[in-house]
Amino acid sequence: MEIQDIQSKLWAAADKLRGNISSSDYKYVVLGLIFLKYISDAFETQYKKAETESFNPEDRDYYLADNVFWVPPEARWHYLVTNAKQPSIGMLIDSAMDAVERDNPSLKGVLPKNYAREALDKRRLGELIDLFTNITFQSDNSKDLLGQVYEYFMGMFADSEGKHGGEFYTPRSIVKLLVEMLEPYGGRVYDPACGSGGMFVQSEKFVEEHSGRIGDIAIYGQELNETTWRLAKMNMAIRGIDADIRRGDTFHDDKFPDLKADYIIANPPFNISDWGVEHLQDDIRWRYGLPPKGNANYGWIQHMIHHLSPKGTAGFVLANGSMSSQSSGEGEIRKKLLEADLVDCIVTLPSQLFFNTGIPACLWFVSRDRVNRSGKTLFIDGRNLGKMVTRRNRELTPEDIASVATAYHNFKTQNSEYQDVPGFAKVAMLEEIAEHDYVLTPGRYVGSEEVEEDDEAFAEKMERLTAELGEQFTKSHELEAKIKENLEKIKW
DSSP states (O other): HHHHHHHHHHHHHHHTTTOEEEEHHHHHHHHHHHHHHHHHHHHHHHHHHHHHHTTOOOOOHHHHTOOOOOOOOOSSSHHHHHHHTSSHHHHHHHHHHHHHHHHHHHGGTSSSSOOOOTSHHHHHHHHHHHHHHHHHHOSSSHHHHHHHHHHHHHHHHHHHHGGGGTTOOOOHHHHHHHHHHHHHOOOEEEETTTTTTTHHHHHHHHHHTTOOOOGGGGEEEEEOOOHHHHHHHHHHHTOOOOOOEEEOTTTTOSSSOOOOOOEEEOOOOOOOOOGGGGOTTTTTTTTTOOTTTTTHHHHHHHHHHEEEEEEEEEEEEEEGGTTOOOGGGGHHHHHHHHHHTTTEEEOOSSSSSSSOOOEEEEEEEEESSOHHOOOOOOOOOOOOOOOOSSSSEEEHHHHHHHHHHHHHHHHHHHHHOOOBBBTTEEEEEHHHHTTTTTOOHHHHHHHOOOOOOSSSSSHHHHHHHHHEEEEEEHHOOOOOHHHHHHHHHHHH
């Protein structure tokens, strides 16, 4: 069976068993079981290997030597299957999660343990166990297979949760574009708002696909939300990725204060207001100016620049307003970034790429190593890229990703293959950017039609404008009645 068939069949069946549980709660139920099934399958494979090689299959060290999680008897999948129809199955799963955490310190505090709660139908829970039992995740490419199922489910949950889905999931095509442009072959990779770890998964894939060695990259991440941090830890464990992911507020409790990363890749939350900058007035990170209290975008930019190594490059997603805003000193900070020769490339993205927001977005690339392209910035207008994959969402195609990445690589290497493409790509000198008051909207430079950038989501704007129109209609009716009243007075 093809992986796509496995994914869709599993999702359809699992979603059918959801009942009245909200999608946001249900994802931890499902993803936790997938994780438990995977580590149990891996354990059983190692168990049979130990028996074949005449080793004691209950010797924990035998498993640790091959980086396989030790699964105690009460957490093994066949034990749960045997008891799947029992009313106590919820408590048994919670006990299994506790046991796995107890015997595997790297998973401490990571696994969900709320299967015994009254709201979770135990019959449906047993059926969910049966569903996953029929899928074997252990094979030569088991990590990738299970990882793909896990990632697919996160994407589907993100889609079903709408606005809140983007808190833990960045669409795969955006992640792939960032990684293809950055090319993290080796060194330290950092994500200060790592969500469920999708950036790291794609970075590892990139290294593998280009015949590199996984051990050549070291991964660091930080995530504020506790439940999302747990998703990331499970995601890394399933993928077999050795990553240092810590939980905390990146601005106020930076877990890697001395880290200088070779690659930074991130999709930080857009336009955060009230982010506590008043408590960070003299922070060392604000080298190019104090970010405004009402918007954290330039806080994220400067945080990432602060953590770049002398040869480092960062690629990250931001709201389009970051390219042109002049409010609260943002324009002055942007000017200083350009004068410091840090802004390498700006890419505008098409609409409807994200599950959680309609706010137009762009990609920033900043680099400390720009000797061969000093004073130049590449602008790419990607607003017309992508194809609709559902009624609501668009996806970048492999061809789209290749065209943008190739343009950037040719620009970086300054080879003769780079050519400006009217309406798509243009290299602009700092002097030209200064003439545009340091606004970075690609449409100003590539020659395509410029549209006013707007950080207000379409649906929200329509709601506001409709309300305003309603108010105008009400006023119009009131005025009409007043005029009629005055005319009646004149008649008499």
